Amino acid sequence: MTEASPLRALNRDVSLGLADDAVRGISPLALAIHRFLLWLRSPRPYLMIVGFTLFIGFWYLAVEVWKLPRFSEMPGPTEVVREWFSRNPTYGLSVFTPEYYLHIWVSTRRVAIAFFLATAIGVPLGLFLGWSERFKQYVFPVFELLRPVPPLAWVPLAIVMFKGSETPIIFLTFLASFYATALNTMLGVESIDVSYTRAASCLGATRWQVFRHVIVPGAMPFIFTGLQISVGVAWFSLVAGEMVSGQYGLGYVINTSYTMVRYPTIVIGMITLGIVGYVTSAAVRFVGDHLMQWRTRELALGGDR
Amino acid sequence: MAKAFVLRAMSTVGGDDFWRGIASIAVFLIFWEVGSRSQALFGIAFPWISQIPAPSAVLQELVVLVQDPSFWMSALLSTLRVFEGFLAAMVVGIPLGLAMAVSRTFYGITFPVFEVLRPIPPLAWVPASIIFWPTQELSIAFVTFLGAFFTIVINVIGGAQAIDVRYFQAARSMGSSTWDIFCRIILPATLPSIVVGATVGVGITWAVVVAAEMISGGGSAGSVGGAAGGGLGFFIWNSYVGGSYTQIVAGMISIGIAGYLSSAVLRKIGKWLTPWLSQY
Amino acid sequence: MSAQPATARSYSAVPAQPLRKGGVRIADVVKVYGTSEAGILAVDHCTFDVPPGEITVVVGPSGCGKTTLLNAIAGFHSISSGNIYLDDELLCGPRKLKAQPGPDRIVVFQNGALFPWKTNIENVTFGPIMQGLLSRAEAYEKARDMMADAGLRGIEHNYPGEMSSGVRRRVEIVRALMNDPKILLLDEPYRALDSLTKSVMHEALLEVFYKNRVTIFFITHDLEEAIFLGHRVVIMTTRPCRPKKILDIDIPHPRDYSVLTTKRFREFMDETAAAVHEEALKAFAAGEKER
Ligand SMILES: Nc1ncnc2c1ncn2[C@@H]1O[C@H](COP(=O)(O)OP(=O)(O)OP(=O)(O)O)[C@@H](O)[C@H]1O
Ligand SMILES: [Mg+2]
Numbered sequence: 001m002t003e004a005s006p007l008r009a010l011n012r013d014v015s016l017g018l019a020d021d022a023v024r025g026i027s028p029l030a031l032a033i034h035r036f037l038l039w040l041r042s043p044r045p046y047l048m049i050v051g052f053t054l055f056i057g058f059w060y061l062a063v064e065v066w067k068l069p070r071f072s073e074m075p076g077p078t079e080v081v082r083e084w085f086s087r088n089p090t091y092g093l094s095v096f097t098p099e100y101y102l103h104i105w106v107s108t109r110r111v112a113i114a115f116f117l118a119t120a121i122g123v124p125l126g127l128f129l130g131w132s133e134r135f136k137q138y139v140f141p142v143f144e145l146l147r148p149v150p151p152l153a154w155v156p157l158a159i160v161m162f163k164g165s166e167t168p169i170i171f172l173t174f175l176a177s178f179y180a181t182a183l184n185t186m187l188g189v190e191s192i193d194v195s196y197t198r199a200a201s202c203l204g205a206t207r208w209q210v211f212r213h214v215i216v217p218g219a220m221p222f223i224f225t226g227l228q229i230s231v232g233v234a235w236f237s238l239v240a241g242e243m244v245s246g247q248y249g250l251g252y253v254i255n256t257s258y259t260m261v262r263y264p265t266i267v268i269g270m271i272t273l274g275i276v277g278y279v280t281s282a283a284v285r286f287v288g289d290h291l292m293q294w295r296t297r298e299l300a301l302g303g304d305r
Numbered sequence: 306m307a308k309a310f311v312l313r314a315m316s317t318v319g320g321d322d323f324w325r326g327i328a329s330i331a332v333f334l335i336f337w338e339v340g341s342r343s344q345a346l347f348g349i350a351f352p353w354i355s356q357i358p359a360p361s362a363v364l365q366e367l368v369v370l371v372q373d374p375s376f377w378m379s380a381l382l383s384t385l386r387v388f389e390g391f392l393a394a395m396v397v398g399i400p401l402g403l404a405m406a407v408s409r410t411f412y413g414i415t416f417p418v419f420e421v422l423r424p425i426p427p428l429a430w431v432p433a434s435i436i437f438w439p440t441q442e443l444s445i446a447f448v449t450f451l452g453a454f455f456t457i458v459i460n461v462i463g464g465a466q467a468i469d470v471r472y473f474q475a476a477r478s479m480g481s482s483t484w485d486i487f488c489r490i491i492l493p494a495t496l497p498s499i500v501v502g503a504t505v506g507v508g509i510t511w512a513v514v515v516a517a518e519m520i521s522g523g524g525s526a527g528s529v530g531g532a533a534g535g536g537l538g539f540f541i542w543n544s545y546v547g548g549s550y551t552q553i554v555a556g557m558i559s560i561g562i563a564g565y566l567s568s569a570v571l572r573k574i575g576k577w578l579t580p581w582l583s584q585y
Numbered sequence: 586m587s588a589q590p591a592t593a594r595s596y597s598a599v600p601a602q603p604l605r606k607g608g609v610r611i612a613d614v615v616k617v618y619g620t621s622e623a624g625i626l627a628v629d630h631c632t633f634d635v636p637p638g639e640i641t642v643v644v645g646p647s648g649c650g651k652t653t654l655l656n657a658i659a660g661f662h663s664i665s666s667g668n669i670y671l672d673d674e675l676l677c678g679p680r681k682l683k684a685q686p687g688p689d690r691i692v693v694f695q696n697g698a699l700f701p702w703k704t705n706i707e708n709v710t711f712g713p714i715m716q717g718l719l720s721r722a723e724a725y726e727k728a729r730d731m732m733a734d735a736g737l738r739g740i741e742h743n744y745p746g747e748m749s750s751g752v753r754r755r756v757e758i759v760r761a762l763m764n765d766p767k768i769l770l771l772d773e774p775y776r777a778l779d780s781l782t783k784s785v786m787h788e789a790l791l792e793v794f795y796k797n798r799v800t801i802f803f804i805t806h807d808l809e810e811a812i813f814l815g816h817r818v819v820i821m822t823t824r825p826c827r828p829k830k831i832l833d834i835d836i837p838h839p840r841d842y843s844v845l846t847t848k849r850f851r852e853f854m855d856e857t858a859a860a861v862h863e864e865a866l867k868a869f870a871a872g873e874k875e876r
Contacts, residue, residue, distance in 0.1 A: 051414040051415055052418060052421075054414070073437065138329045141327075148561035148562070148568075149558070149561035149564070150508070150512035150515060150560065150564060152428075152515055153516075153556075153560045155542075156541050156542055156544065156553045160357070160553070161353045161356045161357060162353065193698070198659070198661050198686070199692065199694065201686040202659060202687070202692050203711050203715060203764060204687060204688040204716040204764065213715070217700070217702035217703075236427070240516040240519075244519055254432055255432065266432050266433055270430070270433065273429050274422070274423075293744070294701055294704075294746060295746075297744055297746065297747055298747065
């Protein structure tokens with residue numbers, strides 16, 4: 001007895017104190033600055049510079065200096081950069097021409113529409129597939145039947161099915177996103193530990209309340225993984241769709257620049273696609289982290305679950 | 306014993322979920338058939354679906370196609386391209402991923418470049434690839450390679466980095482050399498994620514091959530040379546140009562089956578390579 | 586008492602027999618997983634009582650069927666035959682093989698089941714708010730009081746993932762008590778804790794028990810834990826599980842850690858250790874055959 005009491009008091013303080021102060025005391029900005037300084041002190045930024053120097057240097061030397069056999073056909077880095085940032089681009093597309101932004105806008109708009117449609121349909125579908133065994137037995141076989149056909153193989157059929165050139169492209173982009181979202185959401189629900197749903201029903205929650213308070217938030221991490229994959233594959237299919245049919249958009253830029261022999265513009269298109277694609281998936285990640293504070297904080301502490 | 310076996314067989318083939326699956330596919334097919342024929346049946350064309358040929362017509366087309374050697378030729382061409390690109394991605398991607406996981410310096414140098422290139426969709430490389438590679442075959446193979454390459458490398462790195470440090474410590478304390486550790490710990494421990502990467506990668510490969518065939522063989526960049534190309538992607542694009550819609554759907558189904566079979570084969574190989582994962 | 590952790594002794598004034606509720610009677614219960622021909626017999630004609638207002642501890646080797654029994658009481662799955670009663674009211678029996686889960690029997694899970702996406706106080710208020718018994722404000726107030734009582738002040742708005750596992754277990758017990766259950770079903774709640782934290786948790790649990798006099802059904806592997814906590818210890822056979830030995834521990838409550846060194850405690854340990862060890866050996870041998 002005499003040994004147990006102080007021990008208990010001690011243990012309480014330790015277990016209550018450490019964890020929450022670590023998070024509460026520090027503002028996100030301070031944390032970000034701290035991380036950045038740490039990064040600067042590590043070898044990583046310098047290695048990164050070495051990496052890019054090697055990559056771009058090789059590109060430059062191979063294409064523009066040594067003029068190696070196949071490489072000499074390709075646009076070199078200085079040529080691309082000069083064109084990209086030229087007020088008066090030789091081939092008509094640079095950061096100073098409005099068409100450049102028009103193409104970015106058109107592509108982003110298509111991806112956004114497809115992505116939101118896919119999320120609006122895919123997330124609820126996935127939630128129900130994971131939640132109700134019966135629903136899954138009825139719906140999943142058809143889903144599995146259609147899924148092996150890659151979205152890109154839908155190109156001709158999509159053109160036949162939908163009028164105009166805009167809808168087929170959006171449809172293709174949607175299809176790819178939709179599979180990724182629905183499937184990951186379903187896996188998310190299925191991965192929820194049965195203890196959580198049991199605990200909720202123990203505490204008197206109805207089936208619907210379990211869905212709302214356990215299934216949806218519990219599947220959230222997987223849903224956001226799915227959404228990130230979904231943005232990626234959306235761009236993937238979009239480019240194919242734009243290259244085959246349609247007007248405007250970055251895929252279209254790349255393809256027409258090829259047929260019109262405007263080679264530096266091809267590379268501008270590719271780089272721009274990479275940047276826009278990266279930004280959109282970073283945005284999804286940001287929203288996810290924001291919605292799942294519990295997870296961010298848990299991971300920041302290296303939670304011992 | 307025999308009874309238990311029969312019971313189990315019944316529960317997979319004759320169980321409720323099996324019949325529900327059959328029912329749902331049947332409903333789907335009927336809906337498709339009726340929707341396609343809606344113009345003839347009801348005098349009004351259902352939106353979208355009335356443009357798709359009916360499953361019965363597609364089936365007839367498939368029966369014709371499987372007797373046509375040139376169709377099999379297309380399938381073979383696509384399969385070969387998938388195989389080439391995929392194999393190249395494995396051969397380059399696995400050592401690269403392992404090297405990146407093993408050496409911190411190498412990782413620091415290559416990973417940022419890799420991450421900058423990764424968001425560029427593989428198909429955006431098609432024109433650049435056509436310019437660079439001397440033959441069309443090589444340029445399609447290169448784009449296919451890219452499709453699987455990034456997925457495989459990411460999976461290899463992820464798998465190798467997730468290895469428990471205690472395995473290394475244990476191996477070291479038992480006197481293993483660095484090479485031993487690489488062969489006996491890193492390689493087998495990464496194998497499951499290599500298998501996952503390969504299974505996902507082969508799916509992407511099929512998508513890329515089909516699209517690349519359409520783009521380079523038939524799309525608006527069709528000037529590349531009509532004689533070249535071939536393959537199932539080219540086949541469906543050609544069917545579209547020729548206005549044979551049943552062939553489009555038949556081609557899509559063949560692509561679906563081919564893609565499904567490739568993943569199934571890879572899963573089988575994966576199971577065989579990682580027997581310790583499927584013991585339960 | 587909230588600020589200063591109260592010692593177990595200070596509860597000696599609590600009446601020995603307050604409200605008696607939450608007794609469970611397990612009568613001839615059988616549970617077979619899968620079909621009756623090719624199934625696993627997990628619980629085999631098991632009969633014993635969980636007296637109301639007492640702590641009953643079930644000890645048995647790993648995989649013997651303890652959780653199965655608990656799940657049947659909680660209503661997570663059906664039984665194959667037999668009856669389970671709660672205060673003479675039938676929970677499940679031949680006509681109704683699966684009980685309905687409800688807030689009168691709350692489970693604290695083997696690995697913990699606080700919702701990681703809800704803050705501690707949202708977790709604690711989950712039950713009353715879902716059942717519509719209390720408004721949000723009322724529930725929060727009650728939760729704050731109860732958490733303070735349990736020494737959990739100041740962590741209301743943290744997420745469970747930020748807390749140590751000992752604290753999480755205590756929050757989970759408070760979450761259960763918020764619903765004023767008749768019986769608490771604890772499935773090896775302290776399995777993952779280190780032995781120091783464990784000893785603290787034992788006293789905290791006894792504290793809760795003396796205060797609420799809620800019936801507790803406690804599952805464990807750990808014989809010492811069982812004898813320390815329980816009024817009654819039920820030692821199970823290896824799978825299929827059946828009571829092998831039922832002991833009434835006559836060490837007077839309230840107990841604290843000084844009990845561990847008493848002669849009576851040692852006698853109970855000696856009396857049971859052999860039985861438990863024998864079953865553990867059987868389980869081990871059976872396990873090796875199965876693989
Ligand atoms: N859903 C199930 N289907 C088939 N068998 C099961 C199922 N759940 C449990 N079992 C089997 O029933 C037996 C008893 O399981 P149970 O979880 O009740 O054991 P336990 O005593 O709680 O073990 P532990 O101490 O490891 O928690 C085990 O052999 C287990 O393999
Ligand atoms: Mg258990």
